[in-house]
Amino acid sequence: MLALRSSLSRVLAARPAALQVCSSFASGPRQCDGTFYEFRSYYLKPSKMNEFLENMKKYIHLRTAHSELIGYWSIEFGGRTNRVFHIWKYDNFAHRAEVRKALAKDKEWQEQFLIPNLLHMEKQVCDITYLVPWCKIEKPPKEGVYELVTFQMKPGGPALWADAFQKAVNSHVNLQYNKLIGVFHTEYGELNRVHVLWWNESPDSRAAGRHQSHEDPRVVAAVRESANYLESQQNMLLIPASFSPLK
Structure with a gap:
């Protein structure tokens, strides 16, 4: 019994040192809160680009009622054109999940903008950034x-x-x-x-x-x-x- 306690004490005493060694493998400094930014790109059919942007302008207030839009752009040079790029801010992943759930239940957003304009999209890419x-x-x-x-x-x-x-x-x-x-x-x-x-x-x-x-x-x-x-x-x-x- 005494031998077991002695071995356990040695293991516990070694844990802080082991943790300290592992911490040196961290990939770098990190921000203090959970706020992140979603980078979204929609690749649109060339003939539908202007129509899509006009529709977004008309109904963007329905989308921004749910979360904060940082910026919305079209690509002029440097990549495939007929593409829109936008950045959305979220407090954390739970916040984003709540927003996506609310959007799925928002009939006005779904019926007035999302469903009619899905046909204009060829591809969608979403990245999460800090x-x-x-x-x-x-x-x-x-x-x-x-x-x-x-x-x-x-x-x-x-x-x-x-x-x-x-x-x-x-x-x-x-x-x-x-x-x-x-x-x-x-x-x-x-x-x-x-x-x-x-x-x-x-x-x-x-x-x-x-x-x-x-x-x-x-x-x-x-x-x-x-x-x-x-x-x-x-x-x-x-x-x-x-x-x-x-x-």
């Missing part, structure tokens, strides 16, 4: 255009590439080459993927800022370091819908 811990969603100074830059980073998570990536983003922000709206990392979808949402006054102002930043040695050095962890990158120019909160 804001990175060092960022919050900002508001643009006025109406403009947006750029969503999606980076596929090497496996390993933020513990591997977060510091270099943050320096690269901040090199543009601190030197005022772009207006940062938000930085998100994917939780459900392609992992090790980071989305950076930028605002610009116009496509031409974006082009001018990009050319200037590429000639700035401070930006070049920061981007070069981050590129060591990069596998691929996609840039999309987004045009905000008339009913989008972010314009």
Whole structure:
């Protein structure tokens, strides 16, 4: 009996150390609350794009009665066109489940918008993302255009590439080459993927800022370091819908 107690004591005494060792394998810093952002893309039939957006404008109030819309855009360049992209905010997964349940019971939303417009959709993609811990969603100074830059980073998570990536983003922000709206990392979808949402006054102002930043040695050095962890990158120019909160 004494031998058993002695063995148990040694195991319990070792547990904190074991937990401490395991914690070193965490993938990186995490936000403090459960708030997340759902990235939704609808791929539409080319002939139905304008009709879909007009219908959404007419009935968007039925959808936003259930949860917060961050922004709604159409894709102009950088990916398949005839596509809309929108971001929705949820407090946690229970909140999203409640919203989806309520929408399924909302006859006006179902009958006036969803069912008639399902025929216009060819494909739907949904990803769950979190804001990175060092960022919050900002508001643009006025109406403009947006750029969503999606980076596929090497496996390993933020513990591997977060510091270099943050320096690269901040090199543009601190030197005022772009207006940062938000930085998100994917939780459900392609992992090790980071989305950076930028605002610009116009496509031409974006082009001018990009050319200037590429000639700035401070930006070049920061981007070069981050590129060591990069596998691929996609840039999309987004045009905000008339009913989008972010314009």
